[in-house]
Amino acid sequence: MRNIAMVVSYDGGAYQGFQSQPSGLTVQDELEKAIRRLSGQDVRLDGSGRTDAGVHAQGQVINFLSTSPIPVERWAIAMNGWLPHDIVVRSAHEMPEAFSSRKSAIRKTYRYSISTGKHPNVFNRRFRYHHYNPLDVEAMRVGIRHLLGEHDFSSFTSAGSTKKSHVRTVYEVRIERDGPDIHLFITGNGFLYNMVRIVVGTLLWVGEGKWKPDCIGPILAARDRSKAGPRAEAHGLVLWEVRYPEPFQMILDNDPASSLWP
Amino acid sequence: MRNIAMVVSYDGGAYQGFQSQPSGLTVQDELEKAIRRLSGQDVRLDGSGRTDAGVHAQGQVINFLSTSPIPVERWAIAMNGWLPHDIVVRSAHEMPEAFSSRKSAIRKTYRYSISTGKHPNVFNRRFRYHHYNPLDVEAMRVGIRHLLGEHDFSSFTSAGSTKKSHVRTVYEVRIERDGPDIHLFITGNGFLYNMVRIVVGTLLWVGEGKWKPDCIGPILAARDRSKAGPRAEAHGLVLWEVRYPEPFQMILDNDPASSLWP
Known part of the structure; x- marks a missing residue:
């Protein structure tokens, strides 16, 4: 294999999230359908993680086992012929056999984008x-820095979380301005259910001046969802990048199909 | 009034172009519907020009007569509450009474955007x-400069054109690169049916090396649609900006609603 x-x-x-589920179309369903059309094989693919309904991805990583003899450099362009445009x-x-897009992941980055123009x-x-x-972006920058490091993020996950431990490490946070747009980037070793959206919802209240930037410390310490701000809307969120240890990352960084293009 | x-x-x-027509939803239909909901009045609005099915606008200008007492600074935000998100x-x-979005227009700019990444x-x-x-962008830059000035653009309009004269003046042309994206801007006193898309289709052949950049001169001189390249797809095209003589432009540049925002 x-x-x-x-x-x-x-x-x-247009999707009910990444992961297949009993009702509603998902990104995983479309990918598995395209693999089936291309290779004739029914596969069950794994992703680095779920994304919720309406959340986007720039660099989601998936993997699956296949006996198809299709050369790997042909897969991307052939899949895109079957996939919907989105x-x-x-x-x-x-x-290598040991690679799992889900279990091998060591860092993930999400981007949340806010437009502050008068009109969308x-x-x-x-x-x-x-x-x-x-929004007061400087106040948001002060606030988001409180998330850096290892913390119990229970205040920043929805009741639906089924994870045993709510301890995660945030490695990097960054807020960029681009004209009327504000992009928040957050990188960590993993994220709880709805964690980025609740972080952003809380920071929006900081940016509006409703809460002080230093409120984030006590919110973390409380380990209580009701102390944080609201959950921001899904459509501003993008799973930006997933990183793996070597030798996996080196292989992912080298696109075999680049030889197909001039 | x-x-x-x-x-x-x-x-x-999602639209069958800007202008109302017997079958299919248009941008004009949606705007007139929103005006009706807001003011209770049936209006027939005019636009600076039609855009074809699938073509976008950054700065289309419309006008209509109304007896509604709604303050002008409230119109934009109130309309956006009724309009679809697109x-x-x-x-x-x-x-002023003399202003017509269509007849008063003196300059229009279109943008056509091409992505040359390996994948969309x-x-x-x-x-x-x-x-x-x-694409050879330098060759395209040489080619597009042949369009500057007053020319008969019969070679660059579809058979469907009903205009008496095919003489138009192109004031400015510009090609910008932005990573894998190429943006062509073309400004003139008016454009014939499908003119920008046929210009772009022809320049794509120049960029591919199929035709020489200096082919544009003889194509213009031929006044024969069959001498030009194909019509580029609609979805890369945006009506970027429409300009008017003073005092109209001064009024359009001053947004009365800006007092509504902090």
Whole structure:
């Protein structure tokens, strides 16, 4: 069996999330359908993690086992011929047997984008939460830094979380301005259910001046969801990048299909 | 009667063009419906020009006559409450009686965007024509300069054109690179039916090396549609900006609603 990994982008607006479920179309369903059409094989693929309904991905990583003889450099372009336009396979790779897109992941980065223009921009509104009033970005920058390091993030996960431990490590946080747009990047070793959206919802209250930037410390310490702000809307969120230890990352960074293009 | 003008953006992907027609939903239909809901009045609005099915606008300008007492600074935000998410009124203005969004227009700028990445980018694919192979942008820059000035553009309009004269003046042309994206801007006193798309289709052949950049001169001189290249796809095209003589432009540049936002 070959262990095939793919780096996948999607506009999650039309899907009930990444992972297959009894009702509603998911990104996983579309990917498995395209693999079946291409290889004739029914596979069950794994992703680095779920994304919720309406959440997007720039670099989701998936893998599955296949006996198909299709050369790995042909997979991406062939899959894109079968996939709907809002899902794009960016690259395909043959991985060592030990690789699991889910279990091997060591770092994930999410981006949350807010537009603060007077009106939504029709050309990126699908990927921006539109906030009518200006935000104090400096206050948000002070606030988000309290998340750095290892913490129990119970205050920042929805009641639905089934994880045994709520301890996670946040490695990097960054807020970039781009004209009327604000992009929050957060990198960690893993994220709880709805964690990024509750972090952003809380920071929005900081940016509005409703809460002080230093409120984040006591909210973390309380380990109580009711102390944090609201959950931000799904459509501003993008699973930006997933990183793996070597030798996996080296293989994922090298696109075998690049030889197919001039 | 008040003469109300609005600057409107839209993602044209879901519409059968700007202008109302017997079959299919149009941007004009949606705008007239929103005006009716807001003011209780049936109006027939005029736009600076039609855009074809699937073509977008950053700054389309419309106007209509109304007896509604709604203050002009409230129109934009109130319209946006009724409009679908892919149409956004950016500003509203009370204009002199003589203003016509169509007849008063003196300059229009269109943007056509091409993505040359190996795969389409899911986050902007609705507004980019995806071209798999690299393009010779320098050759395209040489080619497009042949369009500057006053010419008979019969070679660059579809058979459907009903205009008496095919003479138009192109004031400015510009090609910008932004990573894998190429944006062509073309400004003129008016454009014939499908003119920008046929210009772009021809320049794509120049960029591919199929035709020489200096082919544009003889194509113009031939006044024969069959001498030009194919018509580029609609979804890469955006009506970028429309300009008017003073005092109209000054009024349009001043957004009365800006006092409503902090």
